[in-house]
Amino acid sequence: xxxxxxxxxxxxxxxxxxxxxxxxxxxxxxxxxxxxxxxxxxxxxxxxxxxxxxxxxxxxxxxxxxxxxxxxxxxxxxxxxxxxxxxxxxxxxxxxxxxxxxxxxxxxxxxxxxxxxxxxxxxxxxxxxxxxxxxxxxxxxxxxxxxxxxxxxxxxxxxxxxxxxxxxxxxxxxxxxxxxxxxxxxxxxxxxxxxxxxxxxxxxxxxxxxxxxxxxxxxxxxxxxxxxxxxxxxxxxxxxxxxxxxxxxxxxxxxxxxxxxxxxxxxxxxxxxxxxxxxxxxxxxxxxxxxxxxxxxxxxx
Amino acid sequence: xxxxxxxxxxxxxxxxxxxxxxxxxxxxxxxxxxxxxxxxxxxxxxxxxxxxxxxxxxxxxxxxxxxxxxxxxxxxxxxxxxxxxxxxxxxxxxxxxxxxxxxxxxxxxxxxxxxxxxxxxxxxxxxxxxxxxxxxxxxxxxxxxxxxxxxxxxxxxxxxxxxxxxxxxxxxxxxxxxxxxxxxxxxxxxxxxxxxxxxxxxxxxxxxxxxxxxxxxxxxxxxxxxxxxxxxxxxxxxxxxxxxxxxxxxxxxxxxxxxxxxxxxxxxxxxxxxxxxxxxxxxxxxxxxxxxxxxxxxxxx
Numbered sequence: 001x002x003x004x005x006x007x008x009x010x011x012x013x014x015x016x017x018x019x020x021x022x023x024x025x026x027x028x029x030x031x032x033x034x035x036x037x038x039x040x041x042x043x044x045x046x047x048x049x050x051x052x053x054x055x056x057x058x059x060x061x062x063x064x065x066x067x068x069x070x071x072x073x074x075x076x077x078x079x080x081x082x083x084x085x086x087x088x089x090x091x092x093x094x095x096x097x098x099x100x101x102x103x104x105x106x107x108x109x110x111x112x113x114x115x116x117x118x119x120x121x122x123x124x125x126x127x128x129x130x131x132x133x134x135x136x137x138x139x140x141x142x143x144x145x146x147x148x149x150x151x152x153x154x155x156x157x158x159x160x161x162x163x164x165x166x167x168x169x170x171x172x173x174x175x176x177x178x179x180x181x182x183x184x185x186x187x188x189x190x191x192x193x194x195x196x197x198x199x200x201x202x203x204x205x206x207x208x209x210x211x212x213x214x215x216x217x218x219x220x221x222x223x224x225x226x227x228x229x230x231x232x233x234x235x236x237x238x239x240x241x242x243x244x245x246x247x248x249x250x251x252x253x254x255x256x257x258x259x260x261x262x263x264x265x266x267x268x269x270x271x272x273x274x275x276x277x278x279x280x281x282x283x284x285x286x287x288x289x290x291x292x293x294x295x296x297x298x299x300x301x
Numbered sequence: 302x303x304x305x306x307x308x309x310x311x312x313x314x315x316x317x318x319x320x321x322x323x324x325x326x327x328x329x330x331x332x333x334x335x336x337x338x339x340x341x342x343x344x345x346x347x348x349x350x351x352x353x354x355x356x357x358x359x360x361x362x363x364x365x366x367x368x369x370x371x372x373x374x375x376x377x378x379x380x381x382x383x384x385x386x387x388x389x390x391x392x393x394x395x396x397x398x399x400x401x402x403x404x405x406x407x408x409x410x411x412x413x414x415x416x417x418x419x420x421x422x423x424x425x426x427x428x429x430x431x432x433x434x435x436x437x438x439x440x441x442x443x444x445x446x447x448x449x450x451x452x453x454x455x456x457x458x459x460x461x462x463x464x465x466x467x468x469x470x471x472x473x474x475x476x477x478x479x480x481x482x483x484x485x486x487x488x489x490x491x492x493x494x495x496x497x498x499x500x501x502x503x504x505x506x507x508x509x510x511x512x513x514x515x516x517x518x519x520x521x522x523x524x525x526x527x528x529x530x531x532x533x534x535x536x537x538x539x540x541x542x543x544x545x546x547x548x549x550x551x552x553x554x555x556x557x558x559x560x561x562x563x564x565x566x567x568x569x570x571x572x573x574x575x576x577x578x579x580x581x582x583x584x585x586x587x588x589x590x591x592x593x594x595x596x597x598x599x600x601x602x
Contacts, residue, residue: 040583042576043344046568049583050575051530051537051548056568059561060357063364116590123580135592143590229352236352247352260360267347267357269570274351275343282341282350283420289444290421291436 040122043269048113054148056267061149064225064264065156068103071222071262072160076101079221080262081212087235088255096220103157104215106226107168107178109268111150112185116143118270128271137170141180147266151186163219164188165195167211167231172200209234227268237273243281341423344570349414355449357568362450365526365565366457369404372523372563373461377402380522381563382513388536389556397521404458405516407527408469408479410569412451413486417444419571429572438471442481448567452487464520465489466496468512468532473501510535528569538574544582 039045047053078093086092105111117136121128154164166187170178175192182190190196202210208230215221229236229250236249250259259265268274340346348354379394387393406412418437422429455465467488471479476493483491491497503511509531516522530537530551537550551560560566569575 039579041344042342042572043347043570045578045583046344046570046575049544049548049578051544051551052528052566052573052575053568053570054548055530055551055560055564055566056361058557059364059565060360062561063360115584115588119580119584119588120590120592122584132592136590139593140590143588145588227353229356243350243352247350247355250352250356256359259356260363263356264360265353265356267354267568267570269344269347269354269568271343272353274347274353277346277350278340279420279424282346283416283423287416287444287446288420289417289437289441291433292440 041270044118044122047109047268047270048115048118053267057147058149058152060264060266061147061153063260064103064223065153067261067264068157068162068223069160072101072162076220076222079216080224080258081216081221082209082233084209084213088233088249089252091254094216094221099218099220100163101161102163102165102215102219102221103223103225104165104167104212104221106228106231107166107170107182109147109227109270109272110225110231110266111147111166111187112144112181113147114140114144116140134171134174137174137181138177141177141184144181144185146185146187154188162222163195165197165215165219165221166190167197167208167215169199169206169208172198174198204234206230207234207237223262223264225264225266227266228272228274229265230273231265232263243277244284342571345419345423348410348569348571349416349419354568358448359450359453361565361567362448362454364561365404365524366454368562368565369458369463369524370461373402373463377521377523380517381525381559382517382522383510383534385510385514389534389550390553392555395517395522400519400521401464402462403464403466403516403520403522404524404526405466405468405513405522407529407532408467408471408483410448410528410571410573411526411532411567412448412467412488413445413482414448415441415445417441435472435475438475438482439478442478442485445482445486447486447488455489463523464496466498466516466520466522467491468498468509468516470500470507470509473499475499505535507531508535508538524563524565526565526567528567529573529575530566531574532566533564544578545585 040049077096079096081094082088083092083094108114114136117133117140120126120132126132157164166182168178172192175196175198178198179190179192179196182188182196192198193201197211197215199206202214204210212221212224224232226232229246236246241249250256255263341350378397380397382395383389384393384395409415415437418434418441421427421433427433458465467483469479473493476497476499479499480491480493480497483489483497493499494502498512498516500507503515505511513522513525525533527533530547537547542550551557556564
């Protein structure tokens with residue numbers, strides 16, 4: 001196999017569009033090309049095209065709305081945002097203190113599917129390019145769509161008297177473009193630093209804990225929803241965590257029961273900190289297997 | 302770009318492990334190699350490795366268990382299996398007629414993750430090979446694991462007095478291997494043609510409606526759960542449906558409210574009938590976008 005073959009294969013095996021932020025805790029490559037493709041990759045076909053993903057999204061959104069309705073009706077005294085001095089391994093949560101209730105959502109691949117930019121990247125064979133993403137934040141209104149189930153879910157959440165707030169790593173400099181994009185997708189009218197929080201609003205860069213603290217000054221947050229764990233708490237995105245350690249952190253007894261009960265994740269197999277790991281991370285050695293007897297199935301190549 | 306490059310790229314862009322059945326309504330390729338990979342593909346990294354997927358699975362399983370508990374307590378008179386003369390567009394459902402309650406699950410990527418065979422295929426650069434899969438059905442016990450959340454969910458379902466039944470397209474000839482695999486993963490003790498239904502048990506091949514009818518002779522099925530729509534009703538897998546038509550069929554008013562309420566889908570962005578579609582199917586023309594002004598972002602290649 002030629003070196004060029006190896007390079008191309010490596011590219012197509014590792015061509016997720018990375019988390020679209022400039023100073024993410026996760027590595028963000030510069031413009032990286034993988035040659036024009038004949039079809040979207042399997043993860044894109046599943047997420048943006050399949051009936052199965054559409055159903056999964058509607059199921060999950062209905063479950064989020066049901067949770068928020070029940071919680072709002074229960075006069076909660078405590079929210080689901082970690083206190084600044086706690087962590088997922090030893091959590092404590094901010095008190096409601098009589099504040100208005102809110103549910104906080106990531107935007108990209110949580111409220112909206114970025115079909116315009118994702119389709120452009122995919123058809124041009126670009127893994128990710130920060131300048132193009134920046135342009136997308138400014139000009140993408142009308143080319144992103146609401147995720148299936150999101151509009152019905154948001155209607156129920158608002159009808160329950162809960163304010164919908166967006167906390168996204170889109171840039172504060174592009175606030176108008178993001179407000180336009182959310183409005184055009186039917187998500188609603190959002191206002192920067194009131195119901196829309198962006199990268200740059202707090203000093204912790206693409207970390208979201210700073211913005212969650214800002215939101216919590218005015219609201220009791222009863223639901224945190226995103227496509228990656230950083231939408232719930234920044235310690236989950238600590239770069240020092242291995243794939244297995246990161247998974248284990250979500251299973252810590254003190255937070256395990258929160259998933260689906262205040263903390264929610266929507267599937268995104270296309271980009272972000274979830275797209276990571278070599279063979280031994282993804283297929284642990286204890287599960288390794290090979291067909292027997294080999295003569296039965298060879299030759300396969 | 303050389304022809305070989307194009308061929309390799311096409312292979313890696315379309316390398317889902319296809320639905321592991323010999324006479325699936327969906328195309329099943331013969332052994333097809335894509336060259337050894339340096340990392341699992343993004344969909345595999347997400348599904349089998351990420352904390353996000355683990356959380357999504359636990360959320361969904363908790364929601365399935367909650368639904369089944371509530372439904373079982375409500376003395377239902379009607380199940381969620383379509384009558385033979387109806388369809389998702391004009392559904393009617395089999396009556397309970399006082400039968401014992403059951404929940405019916407697909408096996409692969411619904412109850413268990415096939416880490417052994419999927420890791421072998423991935424590390425060898427094989428998209429799918431029927432002979433190897435057949436060997437896996439016979440010998441894989443101990444190398445497949447319960448999906449996160451499944452064991453806790455099944456405990457709740459059984460405690461609610463609901464029988465757990467498996468309806469999978471694994472071959473009836475390998476019944477013992479599949480019983481062993483489910484037992485070793487902690488899913489439970491299943492018995493062929495009693496609580497385990499396999500391809501070959503009914504005359505409709507990899508269609509599952511025939512087996513759902515057999516199960517319904519003895520049980521009122523209150524939940525159908527899988528990673529693809531054929532786990533709920535075969536008409537969803539009609540080969541004549543376009544990607545958009547298949548999605549639209551899940552949104553038919555008569556069945557739209559069933560998702561998350563009797564019909565459940567778990568995410569599998571790695572293989573199956575959900576992995577399908579060209580650029581225009583996945584990124585509809587109405588959402589097509591390109592950066593402006595081009596000078597701002599060029600050159601990217």
